Amino acid sequence: MATFDFNSINSALTDTSRLETGVDFSGKSLKLDTEKDAQPIIDAINACPDLQYLTLTGNTLGVAAAQAIAKALEHHPELKIARFSDMFTGRMKTEIPPALSALGEGMITAGARLSVLELSDNAFGPIGVQGLAKLLQSDVCSQLQELRLNNNGLGITGGRLLAEALSASPRKLKVFIAGRNRLENDGATALARVFQGMGTLEEIAMPQNGIYHKGVSALSEAFKHNPNLSCLNLNDNTIGSKGAEAIATVLPGLKKLKSINFGDCLLKSKGAKALAKAFKDNSLLLESVDLSHNEIGREACMEVVDAVTALPDATDRLSRVVLAGNSLGDSTNKKTMKDKLGPSAELSDGEGSDEEYVSGSESEGESDGSDDENTEDSAPEDAQHVNTIVELSREINLDSSGIEEVKSHVEVFLKSPTVDNLTRLGNNAADVIDTHLQVIKDPSDLITAYVEATFSVSGLSEESQLAHQVALDLYPIMLKRAGQQHASAWLLANTMLRGLGLIKSENKQYRIRWKTSGCYRILAIAVTSPTFPIPLKDTLKFFIASRLTSLADRTIVEQHPQLYLS
Template sequence: MATFDLNSLNTVLDEPAQPETGVDFSGKSLKLDTAKDAQQIVDAINKCPNLQYLALTGNTLGVTAAHAISKALESHPELKIARFSDMFTGRMKTEIPPALSALGDGMIAAGARLAVLDLSDNAFGPIGVEGLAKLLQSDVCSDLEELRLNNNGLGITGGKLLARALSSRKRRLRVFIAGRNRLENDGATALAKVFQEMGSLEEIAMPQNGIYHVGITALSEAFKHNPALNHLNLNDNTIGAKGAEAIAGALPRLKNLKSINFGDCLLKSRGARALAKAFKGNSLLLESLDLSHNEIGREACMELVDAITEQPDSQERLSRIVLAGNSLGNAANKKSLKDKLGASAELSDGEGSDDEYVTEPEEEDDTDESEDEDEDSEEAGSADSSPEDIRDIDTVIDVKEISLDDSGREDIQSDVERFLKDPSVKHLNSLGDRAAELIDAHLQMIRDPDAMTEAYAQAVLCASGLSSRSAAATALAMQLYPLFIARAKRQMALANSLLPGLGLIKWENKDYKIRWDLPGCYSILANVLDEAYFPAGLRDTLRFFITSKLPTLPTEIELAIKKHPTLYTNK
């Protein structure tokens, strides 16, 4: 007998129809580092006379390859759909912004007008939004209808940056997807203000974002201004009773709402009753409602079911009502619920007895005190973080303690370590004419590859910072740069070590301190940036961050950079 995957079918039905012509490299698992690697995609784009869509999902894209694809996109103003989800697996997070920016530049140069932009499952975090900002603020996204940013690890900061980019002009989004991003209250509140201005949203999905009733209340106000809303998914946030009351206040204005997913939202009986009251008598034409695993008591469940089945056509209209994981009582109670809901009822997870989840008395665990405790927990834990399941992809800058084998090299290590800990001309001179050789030998004894790369970066910067005061320091820095590049076991660690050292991103180790003179570091960098040994991807990444951060850098550093245009302009 033939079988089919219901989840796959639902996914297909939910996706908008694909235009007839375009280029699709989805799921090919291509590793695209260089322009040569990207040539097959470039050729396909160039050969497509009417590029309505471009799908690169499931490949991994580097900065140089992104520039090559961007160049090809410049000839296609007709592009409408960009599916760039799951496109940076294995990339360091500092590679992603310039790659995104490059793709955006190609579409901007073409004068394209996107309808759909999908960047889901790319763990770029807040820093990635910087690469997107120019695109989102450009005319390319002026007619954008769908923005999909699911599972990007945005955090609070990323949510705020996204809201700022979207608020740059009037938007008419129909679909906004941003689940699993740890937006929390502040990120959700920032986006709520943008939603309120839009007034055009038909689908909002923000599950698993750590949002409590404060953020839910802000979103509820925004919902009131989007009367066409028909799909609302806030699964696995902490709506609670207060949040439910805020949503209940918005429901009378949402006459088109057909699907609600508030599963795992700690509604409890009080929250469920608030929703039931709003459902009843407001002529809502719900088709699907998921309130599973909310610690709702038996009587409150009955009130909910009574409210949504009040209208005579309810059994024909309702397609899926999920109450599993609440206190539904015994078999008789469940039968009563099933009789009212008909085939739409989903009352069990398939585990446990009919009496599972029963807690008596119903209302004891639904007090304001318990909700206040939830708020305290929220405040204690509110900080930007990426979802645990994408931490493997989102390369986090990690400073490990460097452990050295001191046997037989006490004198040499003492001089080298003294210079690296306190870079001064005096300490540099103590190393003599073989400074580069001694530092290289010292650093190669570090066993951890990424820690070794970080140590080389710091050695380069220590020497570079002294370049304005010492010719020997300039010579040393010029000798150490190619060693730094050559000794790196993983290319992705190069930018992760240089960017914080140059003051372009924050180092995640709070004890990390810049102990070198940054203007000198930029002067040396300008001299080596276009050398043949310098990786093109690293060069593009550095230029991207220098260009984007230039207006916010301290004056003395900004002036030093502007003396060397090669640092922020492509030749």
């Protein structure tokens, strides 16, 4: 009589690799600006009775197109996999968050339960995370197993906001990918605290994030609480010997660990020896180990080889052991390593000599990253094709053939915002500035110009009653002009956050030319107006509250609770 294996049946039913129905428009390079442009995708979604997956990778979506697709998604609660990577080529950075937010709203309305969310290669930066926060905190992500956020320009602020979103409603992820995001120590530490509470992670990949041993130590503590961890990738961070020792202490509890990638991590010989000892002492069944380009000396390289080949099944089990770019010694040493590792060996010498890698103190030149912890939030390197917010202090070409008039006085003020230069504009300075700025055609430049003009005046408000009044007059004008532009909400918020020093500019040349203390005082009055946009007010409150303890203007801001309290 036949018997039923209920475990096998359940596994088959829940195996996402068996999903066969869905919509895939990946790699078609479609430029989708309007609902009409998106109609082929909408039709495909509507025609699919069981939409298990939706893949839009490799196209470019505008806000209107995303909103139209979102409407179609509202009728598909069965959606499990959303692959939205590389989806905004050629878009302004400010278009990305509202487009993603719209797609999220569609899934929330549908009551979908995602298992995979792929958002890599979209340069939405820190402010984009807030747009995703509602989705990440919703029931749509209550069963999420894979979250892929590679190359998103998150920066430290984005890392913190992501950690906050994930911790608000505890998740049980199996896969977390967030490479090339400049998370640095603070961002990594914030995420490490979230990882500790998960306990279910099987794969963590955070390469190229500027993380030093302090962040690595925090992550190591999180690894300890995820005993099912099988794949760990911290390539191209500065683990150093201190970070390697921290990781080595938690390896005894990671019996399922199969793959390690610590290439380009400045382990040096001391760090490599610490890891080798942990590999050997705990009989880890590693299959892939990458310690390439780490300035490891001959002796330490041999210890690594001995450690990973200590068990009898090593040759059959090992698929890849990479020690390329280190000092492997003479041909005899290399042959010994090759014989022990078999076909898994990837060996070639580094640029320096063996003596260079082992002489002197192992800790010499090993920074703890303290000088880099507060560096700017960075956009991903290969997301430079995305149009970013342009710095506003460039000159506007005007006809200078005649005698200097009021317009030239405005230019002088914008370049050098002083009370004297403001006074030259007269009592109707707000209208004069407005007239001058309306010649700007590009929406991004125009909104940024109004924000910077308003802040330039606001910064003088503590020393001039004229500046105080002109700044208050400029706020409704700025909001009106911004509201007339495409994707204005996100662009306006991003520019104001940058001008208040709440997020870093991607333009390294950008400098705040006004006193932010005066800007906060004027903003505290402006936000009480019934015409001040509520979403903008909420965004500003969120960032001010999250940065309050570290603000240079904290004392002033705390006098105005309407700026940070809900």
